[in-house]
Amino acid sequence: MLVNLNQVLVAARAEDRAIGAFNIYSLETIEAVYRAAIDLDTPVIFAFGEQYIDVANIKIIAAMVRELAGRTILPMVLHLDHCQSVEVIYQAVQAGFTSVMFDGSKLPFTENLARTGEVVRFAHAVGVSVEAELGSVPFGHTESVLPEEYLTKVDEAVRFVAETGVDALAVAIGTAHGEYKGRPKIYHDRLQQIAEQVAIPLVLHGGSGVPDEDILAAVRMGVAKINVNTQISLAAVKKLKELCAREKPGHLSDLLYEAEKVMVEEVKGFIRLFWG
Numbered sequence: 001m002l003v004n005l006n007q008v009l010v011a012a013r014a015e016d017r018a019i020g021a022f023n024i025y026s027l028e029t030i031e032a033v034y035r036a037a038i039d040l041d042t043p044v045i046f047a048f049g050e051q052y053i054d055v056a057n058i059k060i061i062a063a064m065v066r067e068l069a070g071r072t073i074l075p076m077v078l079h080l081d082h083c084q085s086v087e088v089i090y091q092a093v094q095a096g097f098t099s100v101m102f103d104g105s106k107l108p109f110t111e112n113l114a115r116t117g118e119v120v121r122f123a124h125a126v127g128v129s130v131e132a133e134l135g136s137v138p139f140g141h142t143e144s145v146l147p148e149e150y151l152t153k154v155d156e157a158v159r160f161v162a163e164t165g166v167d168a169l170a171v172a173i174g175t176a177h178g179e180y181k182g183r184p185k186i187y188h189d190r191l192q193q194i195a196e197q198v199a200i201p202l203v204l205h206g207g208s209g210v211p212d213e214d215i216l217a218a219v220r221m222g223v224a225k226i227n228v229n230t231q232i233s234l235a236a237v238k239k240l241k242e243l244c245a246r247e248k249p250g251h252l253s254d255l256l257y258e259a260e261k262v263m264v265e266e267v268k269g270f271i272r273l274f275w276g
């Protein structure tokens with residue numbers, strides 16, 4: 001059953017749990033996330049990023065997720081990940097997404113606040129939840145220690161949440177999207193300070209490669225949604241490389257199915273960690 005973020009994250013934060021948001025961009029990725037959630041009997045978030053709009057048609061992605069989610073009473077969210085375009089947000093809502101992320105994190109603070117507020121007013125009018133981001137969770141930044149100026153500022157987070165009415169806030173506490181060179185430094189103190197003053201569910205982006213104990217500590221402090229993409233792709237690509245290295249790699253349909261099975265196990269590993 002499709003629901004929005006509020007219908008799963010508020011309870012998750014209260015119970016010191018987090019729900020995985022896994023990136024989807026094909027039938028195999030969608031089925032992998034669905035099968036993992038069904039096998040473990042947990043809620044899940046399908047996250048389609050604006051960056052995949054040229055790879056996969058947004059309406060077809062939405063139709064596939066809606067078809068699968070309609071087969072279960074488990075709560076599932078169809079969420080638009082990292083979107084900087086209000087136009088694409090409209091498209092997603094029209095296609096049936098139940099949640100959107102407006103990513104204004106590269107904008108000056110007051111502009112991010114004003115534009116996020118506009119998205120919230122529109123989205124809430126049609127029952128769609130909104131996530132926003134403050135601070136910087138960089139892409140393709142492989143250094144494992146991010147400078148402090150990247151982090152979300154506590155006073156800005158408090159004002160932003162109060163004035164926008166946003167449903168979930170992605171915080172910058174040291175994670176980055178993609179692979180790290182070494183162990184990432186997670187700024188738990190900053191997360192604790194934000195969590196003490198911001199009551200809405202917090203979101204951790206860049207979930208791949210973060211040590212389990214850092215994830216668990218973040219969940220205890222108020223992170224209720226954790227985004228994962230890179231690690232699942234790496235596992236599937238590794239499997240495909242192994243299969244293609246054989247003398248007779250086989251039919252593409254079999255290779256894709258094998259990759260999907262690997263992704264199911266990878267997603268399950270994250271769900272077990274996040275959900276407890």
Ligand code: 13P
Nearest residue numbers: 178205206208227229230
């Ligand atoms: P990773 O690719 O580092 O797992 O991050 C995913 C993410 O945050 C998507 O929004």
